[in-house]
Amino acid sequence: MEDRVSAPRTRAQGGRGAGRYAPSPSGDLHLGNLRTALLAWLFARASGRRFLMRIEDLDRARDSGAGERQLGDLAAIGIDWDGEPVLQTERGADHEAAIRTLARAGLVYECTCTRRDILAAPSAPHAPPGAYPGTCRDRTDAQRAVAREAILPRIPALRLRAPEGVRELEFDDVVLGRTRGDIDDFVLRRGDGTVAYNLAVVVDDATMGVDQVVRGDDLAPSTPRQILLQRMLGLPSPPEVEYGHVPLVLGPSGARLAKRDGAVTLAQLRERGVGSGEVLIELATSLGLGAPGEPVTTARLLERFDPAALPRAPWTWAGPR
Ligand code: GLU
Numbered sequence: 292m293e294d295r296v297s298a299p300r301t302r303a304q305g306g307r308g309a310g311r312y313a314p315s316p317s318g319d320l321h322l323g324n325l326r327t328a329l330l331a332w333l334f335a336r337a338s339g340r341r342f343l344m345r346i347e348d349l350d351r352a353r354d355s356g357a358g359e360r361q362l363g364d365l366a367a368i369g370i371d372w373d374g375e376p377v378l379q380t381e382r383g384a385d386h387e388a389a390i391r392t393l394a395r396a397g398l399v400y401e402c403t404c405t406r407r408d409i410l411a412a413p414s415a416p417h418a419p420p421g422a423y424p425g426t427c428r429d430r431t432d433a434q435r436a437v438a439r440e441a442i443l444p445r446i447p448a449l450r451l452r453a454p455e456g457v458r459e460l461e462f463d464d465v466v467l468g469r470t471r472g473d474i475d476d477f478v479l480r481r482g483d484g485t486v487a488y489n490l491a492v493v494v495d496d497a498t499m500g501v502d503q504v505v506r507g508d509d510l511a512p513s514t515p516r517q518i519l520l521q522r523m524l525g526l527p528s529p530p531e532v533e534y535g536h537v538p539l540v541l542g543p544s545g546a547r548l549a550k551r552d553g554a555v556t557l558a559q560l561r562e563r564g565v566g567s568g569e570v571l572i573e574l575a576t577s578l579g580l581g582a583p584g585e586p587v588t589t590a591r592l593l594e595r596f597d598p599a600a601l602p603r604a605p606w607t608w609a610g611p612r
Contacts (some may be wrong), residue, residue: 310335323540369589401447422475
C-alpha cells in the first residue's frame with residue numbers, strides 16, 4: 292500500500308484557504324444579497340475553508356452604519372465568519388503599492404478622458420463593445436503633460452495597459468462552467484483618486500488569503516479583468532483561486548430584485564412579522580435545501596449542501612407569504 296495521501300487539490304484542503312463575502316455598505320442587504328452571502332458561506336464551509344468578511348467602503352457616498360447593520364443581518368440568519376471584518380478603506384497602502392508595482396513594469400498609464408470622450412471616440416478595430424478605445428494609451432511624455440494641464444483641477448485616472456491584442460480571457464467557474472469575458476485597459480484609480488473596484492478586490496483577496504470567490508453572477512464580466520490583474524501582479528489566480536458566480540434573485544416584476552420591490556430587507560420583513568428564521572427557511576427552500584415551513588439552521592443547510600445540485604436558474608421572490 293502506498294504510504295502517502297493524495298496531494299491536496301487546493302489550499303483549502305490543507306486548511307489555509309478562505310472564502311469571503313464582500314458587501315458594499317450602500318444600505319441594508321436585501322434577500323438577493325443574503326442568498327449570495329449564504330451561498331458564499333456554504334461553499335467555503337463545505338470545502339473546509341475559513342470564511343472572511345470585507346466591507347467594500349471605498350465609495351464615499353455611503354450610508355454610515357450600513358456596514359454594521361449588514362454584519363448584524365448576516366449574523367441574524369446564522370452566517371458566521373473568522374476574524375475581524377476587513378474595511379477596504381484601511382487597505383489603501385496595499386492598493387497604492389500594487390499600482391506602483393504595475394507602474395514600474397510600464398503597465399499603467401494616465402487617462403484624461405471623460406465618459407463623454409470615451410463614448411465619442413471611434414472604437415479600436417475588433418475591440419469588445421464598451422472597451423476603452425485607447426485614446427491616452429500611446430501618448431509621449433510631452434503630450435501627457437499637456438493633457439494633464441488641460442483637465443485641471445481634475446487629475447488623470449490611471450488605466451492598466453492590457454497586453455497588446457488580448458481582448459478576452461476564459462476561466463472555469465464552479466457554477467457557470469467555462470466562462471469567457473472581455474478585457475480592456477480598465478481603470479485602476481479613478482480621476483477622483485479612488486482606487487477602482489477591480490484593483491482593490493484583487494489586492495485584498497490575495498492579502499486575505501482568499502482562494503474561493505463566490506458572488507453574484509452580475510460580477511462574472513469583471514472576473515477576466517481581475518484574473519489578468521492577478522497574473523500581472525504575480526498573485527494567485529485560477530486554478531489556485533476558485534470562482535463561482537451564483538444566480539441573482541429576481542423581484543415580482545421579473546427584473547433583478549431591488550430595494551424598490553418593497554419588503555426585501557430583514558428590517559422591512561420584520562416589520563411585516565417575518566422573522567430572520569423564516570427568511571432563512573425561504574432561502575433554504577429556494578436553494579433546494581429545505582422544505583417550505585421547515586425550520587432550519589445554517590449548520591443543517593451545510594450538512595445538506597451539494598454544490599453540484601445548486602439550482603442554476605435565478606430565483607424569483609414574489610414577496611412574503
Ligand atoms: N462589493 C461588491 C458588491 O457588493 C462585491 C465584490 C465581490 O464580491 O467581488 O457588489
